[in-house]
Amino acid sequence: MSGGSTGVYHTPVLAGVVARLAQGARRAVDCTVGGGGHSALILAGGAELLAIDRDPEAIAHARELLSGERARLLTGRFASPEVMSVIRAFHPDFVLLDLGVSARQLEEDRRGFSFRPGVPLDMRMNPFEHSTPTGADLLNSWSEDDLARLFRENADERRARRLARAIVKRRKRRPFALSDDLVGAIREALGPGTGPRDFARIFQALRMAVNREREELEGALPQLLEAMAPGGMMVAISYHSGEDRIVKRYFNEWSRSCICPPGQPVCRCTGIARGVLLTRRPIRPDPEEVAANPRARSAKLRAFRKSDAR
Numbered sequence: 053m054s055g056g057s058t059g060v061y062h063t064p065v066l067a068g069v070v071a072r073l074a075q076g077a078r079r080a081v082d083c084t085v086g087g088g089g090h091s092a093l094i095l096a097g098g099a100e101l102l103a104i105d106r107d108p109e110a111i112a113h114a115r116e117l118l119s120g121e122r123a124r125l126l127t128g129r130f131a132s133p134e135v136m137s138v139i140r141a142f143h144p145d146f147v148l149l150d151l152g153v154s155a156r157q158l159e160e161d162r163r164g165f166s167f168r169p170g171v172p173l174d175m176r177m178n179p180f181e182h183s184t185p186t187g188a189d190l191l192n193s194w195s196e197d198d199l200a201r202l203f204r205e206n207a208d209e210r211r212a213r214r215l216a217r218a219i220v221k222r223r224k225r226r227p228f229a230l231s232d233d234l235v236g237a238i239r240e241a242l243g244p245g246t247g248p249r250d251f252a253r254i255f256q257a258l259r260m261a262v263n264r265e266r267e268e269l270e271g272a273l274p275q276l277l278e279a280m281a282p283g284g285m286m287v288a289i290s291y292h293s294g295e296d297r298i299v300k301r302y303f304n305e306w307s308r309s310c311i312c313p314p315g316q317p318v319c320r321c322t323g324i325a326r327g328v329l330l331t332r333r334p335i336r337p338d339p340e341e342v343a344a345n346p347r348a349r350s351a352k353l354r355a356f357r358k359s360d361a362r
């Protein structure tokens with residue numbers, strides 16, 4: 053399997069790390085099965101697998117790839133109560149989160165994740181969730197303030213206000229429907245020097261809002277820790293600095309023996325670390341891989357091992 057544009061995972065180097073860490077696991081959960089590349093490596097390591105994705109197309113594809121008695125597939129959001137109760141009952145000793153969108157989702161124009169011309173601004177990871185607003189819905193309905201906050205927080209965009217204003221002005225003439233509409237607004241607001249990197253950053257920010265990706269991650273991590281068997285390992289790969297910060301914060305907090313606020317004279321927390329941080333610094337793809345594949349550029353892998361005690 054390759055990590056190039058037709059590959060299933062974004063970085064083969066990090067996939068190798070996942071395969072090594074999953075060796076010896078007995079019950080593994082892949083919370084984001086996508087194209088099934090990591091899941092196949094986990095199965096090859098001997099584990100029983102629970103593979104989850106909120107995208108029904110990803111599950112249908114993974115079902116063909118991963119069929120067998122050791123694999124079970126489930127459609128749903130990993131932070132949803134239904135999925136979490138299945139994970140809890142499975143009592144995994146290995147949990148993987150490979151966040152964001154899959155290569156397949158990015159490459160299928162009708163799914164609406166790409167800034168290629170003529171692509172509908174959909175961006176829902178589950179297109180059958182009819183109550184979930186699409187990317188176009190958010191651009192056509194959010195206030196200028198909310199749009200500015202979105203681009204500042206999710207895209208680190210200095211000119212977020214200018215972009216939000218351009219969107220609100222444009223949608224009065226014609227509602228946003230296609231990638232070209234958003235690319236036009238970005239060019240208008242950020243100037244003629246804008247290019248694919250800017251489009252990718254802004255489209256990613258919108259996609260994260262459509263799918264409430266940060267909220268999913270924030271909600272899931274503490275529950276996944278509780279669901280894991282003692283001694284279990286959690287591995288997270290993120291492609292966005294905001295998501296990486298969430299993973300880093302939780303893993304650091306769980307590995308500290310005291311989490312009382314600074315200055316509190318007497319320790320009131322349990323005073324026992326929940327486990328050990330296995331990656332003081334994130335593991336990154338190597339430079340050749342990053343040069344060959346822009347999707348690998350921002351990838352960061354972090355790992356945590358839950359203590360044997362509980």
Ligand SMILES: C[S@@+](CC[C@H](N)C(=O)[O-])C[C@H]1O[C@@H](n2cnc3c(N)ncnc32)[C@H](O)[C@@H]1O
Nearest residue numbers: 060084086087088089090105106129130150154
């Ligand atoms: C980067 S891809 C995973 C690629 C996969 N590791 C592979 O080897 O092909 C991320 C996948 O996670 C799914 N996903 C993202 N957020 C999710 C969530 N909250 N619950 C379940 N699946 C999610 C997406 O639909 C996508 O298929």
